[in-house]
Amino acid sequence: MADQGRKRSRVACKNCQTRKRKCSGDSPCSTCIQVGTECHYDLLSRKKKDIRHFQSQPAASSLLSPATVQNDIAAKRQQQGQQSNPAVLAGLLLKALEANSGAAFARRLNPKNDVAGAPKLHLFGWNVGARFPTPEWAAALASVQPRAVVEIISQDEMRSLAGIFFERVDPCYPFIDQDTLLRQISRRWLPATSEPPGFDPYDAVLCGVAAFGYLFSRRRATTTELQLVESARSILEQSLQSEPVSPLETVTGWVLRVAYLRMTATAHAAWMASCSLMHLIEATGMHIEPSSNTALDLASTSESCDPETRRRLFAMARHLNVWISFELGRSRVVLQGATSLPPSPRPTNPNPRSTASFSAGVETATDIFNLLPISESLDPNEAQDISNLEIALTDVCNIVYSQPHLILVQCNLMLCIYRRLRALNSIISGDLLDRVLALSGKGLKAVSELVAVNSPWHQIANVPFQVVCTLLAIDNRASLAMLRDSMHTLHEVASAYDTEVMREAYTTAYLMIVMHQRRKEEDIRTLREVLQFNPSMSAPAETQIRESAVQSDHTLMDYPGFSWLSDILVDIPSLRDFDMEPT
Numbered sequence: 324m325a326d327q328g329r330k331r332s333r334v335a336c337k338n339c340q341t342r343k344r345k346c347s348g349d350s351p352c353s354t355c356i357q358v359g360t361e362c363h364y365d366l367l368s369r370k371k372k373d374i375r376h377f378q379s380q381p382a383a384s385s386l387l388s389p390a391t392v393q394n395d396i397a398a399k400r401q402q403q404g405q406q407s408n409p410a411v412l413a414g415l416l417l418k419a420l421e422a423n424s425g426a427a428f429a430r431r432l433n434p435k436n437d438v439a440g441a442p443k444l445h446l447f448g449w450n451v452g453a454r455f456p457t458p459e460w461a462a463a464l465a466s467v468q469p470r471a472v473v474e475i476i477s478q479d480e481m482r483s484l485a486g487i488f489f490e491r492v493d494p495c496y497p498f499i500d501q502d503t504l505l506r507q508i509s510r511r512w513l514p515a516t517s518e519p520p521g522f523d524p525y526d527a528v529l530c531g532v533a534a535f536g537y538l539f540s541r542r543r544a545t546t547t548e549l550q551l552v553e554s555a556r557s558i559l560e561q562s563l564q565s566e567p568v569s570p571l572e573t574v575t576g577w578v579l580r581v582a583y584l585r586m587t588a589t590a591h592a593a594w595m596a597s598c599s600l601m602h603l604i605e606a607t608g609m610h611i612e613p614s615s616n617t618a619l620d621l622a623s624t625s626e627s628c629d630p631e632t633r634r635r636l637f638a639m640a641r642h643l644n645v646w647i648s649f650e651l652g653r654s655r656v657v658l659q660g661a662t663s664l665p666p667s668p669r670p671t672n673p674n675p676r677s678t679a680s681f682s683a684g685v686e687t688a689t690d691i692f693n694l695l696p697i698s699e700s701l702d703p704n705e706a707q708d709i710s711n712l713e714i715a716l717t718d719v720c721n722i723v724y725s726q727p728h729l730i731l732v733q734c735n736l737m738l739c740i741y742r743r744l745r746a747l748n749s750i751i752s753g754d755l756l757d758r759v760l761a762l763s764g765k766g767l768k769a770v771s772e773l774v775a776v777n778s779p780w781h782q783i784a785n786v787p788f789q790v791v792c793t794l795l796a797i798d799n800r801a802s803l804a805m806l807r808d809s810m811h812t813l814h815e816v817a818s819a820y821d822t823e824v825m826r827e828a829y830t831t832a833y834l835m836i837v838m839h840q841r842r843k844e845e846d847i848r849t850l851r852e853v854l855q856f857n858p859s860m861s862a863p864a865e866t867q868i869r870e871s872a873v874q875s876d877h878t879l880m881d882y883p884g885f886s887w888l889s890d891i892l893v894d895i896p897s898l899r900d901f902d903m904e905p906t
Contacts, residue, residue, distance in 0.1 A: 454544035488532045496691075577599070707743065
């Protein structure tokens with residue numbers, strides 16, 4: 324009898340080949356259905372292999388009866404029809420995309436609004452709000468024309484704004500070399516000639532750095548900041564019309580623009596810009612190591628770039644695109660064939676824990692790039708099981724950040740992993756849940772520190788709101804006790820940045836707690852009705868029960884069915900003297 328071993332496919336689909344996974348050979352295959360991706364085969368390769376396969380087994384096919392063949396074909400078509408149902412696949416893909424989304428998590432917590440007038444849940448706390456809150460800015464924006472950076476600000480102003488950037492932004496987003504930028508400032512503000520200054524390839528970088536300087540030093544935008552942003556936008560959008568003349572400057576300018584939009588603009592605008600950035604990375608070869616052997620020689624445009632700078636730019640682009648896509652529940656851009664190495668850790672002050680192994684326990688980190696592999700592993704297209712997510716959650720909690728903006732990045736990743744575990748109906752262990760709450764509390768303190776020094780990172784709005792959602796989802800005594808601090812922190816942000824976005828986020832968080840309280844009150848009323856229900860008992864029977872309870876030497880441990888009550892009395896001693904009779 325022939326060996327009935329495991330069935331294996333003669334050819335794998337493109338996704339399984341890329342991921343090096345076993346493919347069922349169906350269309351779509353079982354792996355693509357599981358992760359919610361489109362299934363494609365190399366038709367020419369598959370056709371040749373299928374022909375060889377059928378030519379080599381004519382006898383085996385003749386052994387099957389026509390009825391058996393027809394039944395097998397019918398069953399196969401029915402199975403494939405269910406798997407290839409567009410509605411089913413769309414539902415699986417949508418569910419996978421929403422797994423990381425904080426907005427979807429909030430909607431699942433409150434599937435219907437029980438409070439009259441409650442706003443529709445969406446991306447609350449996306450950032451602190453628009454930099455241009457008054458209607459007059461619409462007219463100002465229409466009148467702003469792109470100008471060379473030397474026409475907008477002076478050299479002294481540029482140096483001052485660059486100092487703010489490297490003090491506030493660079494510790495979290497380290498992708499610009501400070502010495503290079505200062506040399507470019509000196510070069511750009513050389514003594515003016517009689518000709519009017521034109522645009523310089525590095526102007527987009529200078530405008531972006533200067534705009535960040537204004538963002539992190541003023542709570543409201545000025546006309547100068549608006550001019551800088553519009554000039555950078557004009558230069559960068561022109562760079563998409565053809566291959567950039569200066570790939571390094573163009574990519575750096577785009578990273579600055581996406582990061583600025585993440586903190587100041589709408590979610591859609593930031594996501595579109597982040598996708599454009601990733602495509603620009605591919606076009607310039609920033610994702611390819613110069614030593615890689617590629618037929619298209621994609622790395623040729625970035626060979627003159629410092630390898631570490633190129634790696635940091637690629638890592639920053641991935642970080643921004645991944646998290647913007649996650650939070651919106653949309654697809655991210657994945658560059659196939661990327662060979663770029665991870666950025667090297669930044670040098671920091673000697674720390675006895677900084678050399679600790681990541682897998683050995685606690686690790687002190689200095690930038691966000693060591694979180695990128697964990698972030699990308701949460702891609703909805705990648706199959707995740709509960710054990711892997713719990714390991715990732717433990718690894719994230721093991722990292723120690725000292726700077727508040729990095730703590731918020733870590734906290735945001737932790738909250739995302741927790742949402743994924745809840746989507747899988749996982750029961751998280753008490754110790755791991757305590758660490759989730761501890762890191763949430765640490766994140767709230769970091770928010771207060773950043774608000775005090777006017778550092779409007781988008782996480783100062785996003786993390787407190789998501790912490791409120793997470794605490795309500797956990798719904799135990801420890802989490803509910805933290806609600807006061809989380810709402811106080813969210814109120815701090817809303818008071819410091821009095822925008823419509825922050826007012827809406829705070830109001831929504833407040834209404835979510837109100838709805839949670841109402842559900843708790845309904846549960847209490849139900850329990851009270853149970854306790855108040857006391858069927859009539861005869862006096863002699865009641866007296867006999869009381870006397871037997873007093874005279875009996877037995878305890879609850881003598882009754883196997885009620886041994887668990889003894890544990891409750893140990894945990895809650897006050898229940899021992901609780902009068903069960905209604906007064």
